[in-house]
Amino acid sequence: MSDDNVQVRRGEKGDRFEIVKDGEVAGFTQYFDEGNQRVFFHTEVGEQYGGQGLAGILVKDALDTTRGEDLRVVPVCPYVASYVKKHDDEYGDIVDRPTPQILQKLR
Numbered sequence: 001m002s003d004d005n006v007q008v009r010r011g012e013k014g015d016r017f018e019i020v021k022d023g024e025v026a027g028f029t030q031y032f033d034e035g036n037q038r039v040f041f042h043t044e045v046g047e048q049y050g051g052q053g054l055a056g057i058l059v060k061d062a063l064d065t066t067r068g069e070d071l072r073v074v075p076v077c078p079y080v081a082s083y084v085k086k087h088d089d090e091y092g093d094i095v096d097r098p099t100p101q102i103l104q105k106l107r
Helices: 054-068 078-086 088-094 100-105
Strands: 006-010 016-021 024-034 037-045 072-075
Touching: 006 054, 016 054, 024 054, 024 100, 037 054, 037 078, 037 100, 054 072, 054 078, 054 088, 072 078, 072 088, 078 088
Parallel strands: 037 072
Antiparallel strands: 006 016, 016 024, 024 037
């Protein structure tokens, strides 16, 4: 997703997607890859950017990119879990439930 003042990009370390507004990182969603799964475990948008729909734009782009890379989504992050549940018709076919092994890796 991109327009004149909002874009989503991959973070430099390759472990998160960032949403940039007016040249500033406004938020991010973190993940790690486990085999053919991408585990989303944290999403955050700066307080000053709240209420602008940026988290939804960010997560949609991250999920679309993940699908394009032929990976499955494991939504551990509450925001991502809520998003995929709300958009089940778009993403339900690529979502896996977190396993105890995945949850252990996050500890």
